[in-house]
Amino acid sequence: MKIGSLMKSLAICRFLTLHMARTILWCLVMMGIWSWCEQKPLITPLIILLVLWLIREGPSIIQCDRMNATQRDYYGxxxxxxxxxxxxxxxxxxxxxxxxxxxxxxxxxxxxxxxxxxxxxxxxxxxxxxxxxxxxxxxxxxxxxxxxxxxxxxxxxxxxxxxxxxxxxxxxxxxxxxxxxxxxxxxxxxxxxxxxxxxxxxxxxxxxxxxxxxxxxxxxxxxxxxxxxxxxxxxxxxxxxxxxxxxxxxxxxxxxxxxxxxxxx
Structure with a gap:
């Protein structure tokens, strides 16, 4: 296998691994938030608004020196x-x-x-x-x-x-x-x-x-x-x-x- 193809395959594997890890982390966070909201129903509307805002912005596509651009930024x-x-x-x-x-x-x-x-x-x-x-x-x-x-x-x-x-x-x-x-x-x-x-x-x-x-x-x-x-x-x-x-x-x-x-x- 050529070095270029190997590097490309490694990059794809790294991307998929990071994406899967972020998805699992997001699911765990959402489960924790849902469990907490059941105990504090008055906070639930605020949490829902926050989640809707995060979904609207979309995931972070690229980061550099603590600066990031989200999926919504790329739509521009x-x-x-x-x-x-x-x-x-x-x-x-x-x-x-x-x-x-x-x-x-x-x-x-x-x-x-x-x-x-x-x-x-x-x-x-x-x-x-x-x-x-x-x-x-x-x-x-x-x-x-x-x-x-x-x-x-x-x-x-x-x-x-x-x-x-x-x-x-x-x-x-x-x-x-x-x-x-x-x-x-x-x-x-x-x-x-x-x-x-x-x-x-x-x-x-x-x-x-x-x-x-x-x-x-x-x-x-x-x-x-x-x-x-x-x-x-x-x-x-x-x-x-x-x-x-x-x-x-x-x-x-x-x-x-x-x-x-x-x-x-």
Missing amino acids: VIDPQARLGHQYVRTTSKLYTKYWAAAEFLNRRKRILIDSSYVMMIKAKEKDYALLARKYGKPLLNIPTDEIRLFFFPVLDGSAEKADEHWWCLCMDMVKKQFWMIDSLYSDPYEHHSELVTKLVKAVDVLLQVKDPRWELGSLEKGPRNRMDMVKQTNTFSCGVLMLGCIKHCARISFDTSYPMVCLL
């Missing part, structure tokens, strides 16, 4: 009428930086995808940018500045209540000291996102100073700002998938090459 990728969720992008940022980018750019300048919670906290009017830098910028802070080429800041704008959520991304090119915008909806993204971009640029400035105290604050505010030429979405929900595909395209190829839909995979 494969469902043609679903929008990519915040948790999926957070998990992607971990996988991208720790595995894909680390292998793809071995012995080259690094490309880093920052946790999307970083910008969400800025949107929530968190003004302690140094604190945010230390909490969400760890993948960037641990790498020497001269070893970094690009870092990406995915942004989920709008709100679920208003049904106007939209994914876009701001990227910093550390070599050319300029910004790039990835947005599949607007032709003038800097103007449309001007308020948040202003806050984000200031936060990135602080992030770089936390990384290197010699960094001069305010040096990014007047830097060049460019827009990525990419395929435009034709609906209200494909922005997240297009954004992640374009991030990978730009990291691997360049911002100077247009991003067509065929590069998505």
Whole structure:
């Protein structure tokens, strides 16, 4: 038997074993909960709601550094009428930086995808940018500045209540000291996102100073700002998938090459 076939068979056996173990554990937990509910009937409705919520989320499909994406998170990728969720992008940022980018750019300048919670906290009017830098910028802070080429800041704008959520991304090119915008909806993204971009640029400035105290604050505010030429979405929900595909395209190829839909995979 070839080594590749053997490794594949072992991987399948490991997956089936883990899946069976989780199923048995789930059944034991449910049996225990049911037995406990019989003794405390007033708690039963709350337990039922909790179980329904867990079923709705589905099992955890992938985990990385205490971050996980559930079955429901993956529906945002494969469902043609679903929008990519915040948790999926957070998990992607971990996988991208720790595995894909680390292998793809071995012995080259690094490309880093920052946790999307970083910008969400800025949107929530968190003004302690140094604190945010230390909490969400760890993948960037641990790498020497001269070893970094690009870092990406995915942004989920709008709100679920208003049904106007939209994914876009701001990227910093550390070599050319300029910004790039990835947005599949607007032709003038800097103007449309001007308020948040202003806050984000200031936060990135602080992030770089936390990384290197010699960094001069305010040096990014007047830097060049460019827009990525990419395929435009034709609906209200494909922005997240297009954004992640374009991030990978730009990291691997360049911002100077247009991003067509065929590069998505």
